[in-house]
Amino acid sequence: MSLSVGQVSRLAGVTVRTLHHYDEIGLLSPGERSRAGYRRYTDADLDRLQQVLFYRELGFGLEEISAILDDPTADELTHLRRQHELLAGRLERLRDMMAAVELALEARSMNITLTPEERLEIFGAFRPEDHEQEAERRWGTSEAFAQSRRRVAAYTKADWLQWRAEAAAITADLVAAMKAGLPADGEAVMDLAERHRGHITRWFYDCLPDIHRGLGELYVADPRFTATVDAAAPGLSHYLRAAITANADRL
Numbered sequence: 411m412s413l414s415v416g417q418v419s420r421l422a423g424v425t426v427r428t429l430h431h432y433d434e435i436g437l438l439s440p441g442e443r444s445r446a447g448y449r450r451y452t453d454a455d456l457d458r459l460q461q462v463l464f465y466r467e468l469g470f471g472l473e474e475i476s477a478i479l480d481d482p483t484a485d486e487l488t489h490l491r492r493q494h495e496l497l498a499g500r501l502e503r504l505r506d507m508m509a510a511v512e513l514a515l516e517a518r519s520m521n522i523t524l525t526p527e528e529r530l531e532i533f534g535a536f537r538p539e540d541h542e543q544e545a546e547r548r549w550g551t552s553e554a555f556a557q558s559r560r561r562v563a564a565y566t567k568a569d570w571l572q573w574r575a576e577a578a579a580i581t582a583d584l585v586a587a588m589k590a591g592l593p594a595d596g597e598a599v600m601d602l603a604e605r606h607r608g609h610i611t612r613w614f615y616d617c618l619p620d621i622h623r624g625l626g627e628l629y630v631a632d633p634r635f636t637a638t639v640d641a642a643a644p645g646l647s648h649y650l651r652a653a654i655t656a657n658a659d660r661l
Contacts, residue, residue: 412442412450422459437476438462461489468496504641505578554615561614573613580605584650585643594652600660603653619658626654 419426432438433449438459442450451459458479465475478484478492565573580602587599603622610617610625617625629635629647639647 412440412452413456415440415449415451418451418456418459422456422463424463432459432462432472435472435476437472437479464493468500501641505581506574508581508638508641554617554621557616558614576609580609581642581646584653585646588643588646588649594649595656599649599653600657603650603657604661606650606654607657619661622654623658626651626658 413421415426415429418424419429429438429449433440438455440449441452441455444450461479462475465478466472470478478489484492584599584602584606587602592599607617607619607622610622629639630651636647639650
């Protein structure tokens with residue numbers, strides 16, 4: 411059974427004009443035609459369209475995609491391996507972005523003394539100052555907020571790079587523990603939660619157990635926090651919250 415160009419457009423979420431263009435440049439030519447000469451897309455065509463859209467999502471140009479898909483030495487397994495490698499690279503970049511978001515939302519301070527080049531190297535496209543007003547509105551009267559502002563004002567590029575590396579290491583260990591099936595309220599994972607609390611205390615403010623408990627609740631209550639934490643692994647926000655709660659009870 412084949413589909414019309416309109417049906418494929420609705421199914422794949424691309425415009426009819428885009429499909430016509432793909433046909434014109436030979437990237438995706440429908441395998442069948444109706445008696446009236448209209449394009450009809452087969453299952454094989456839909457499989458190729460899925461590959462096209464995947465590579466487009468990853469930023470490849472149409473000529474590059476055509477060369478990749480028309481490579482006679484590449485079978486389906488080759489494409490899957492390549493896509494897995496590309497997605498792994500994107501995941502790594504998302505983890506770096508997560509660390510930058512944690513800086514803005516957990517540190518509760520935007521007083522960062524770095525050059526534009528250093529900020530780009532450490533935080534990428536993320537702009538901590540975009541969250542400054544909200545952070546001050548929510549926590550501006552707290553001692554933790556004032557303490558954090560005082561500390562980060564003196565941090566150098568080397569300090570921020572060290573902070574990012576330590577944060578990434580804690581996140582990686584939490585992800586590994588979750589994937590290994592370790593219980594969130596077990597000793598090993600509670601120790602990771604304590605490392606998390608100690609990391610905040612070392613770099614920003616005295617994160618007492620009750621403050622840490624509240625931060626854990628924020629991870630699952632605020633969609634922005636949830637998305638940030640879960641960028642490392644789906645479900646990590648709830649796992650970390652459970653570990654933080656258990657560790658706070660232990661303390």
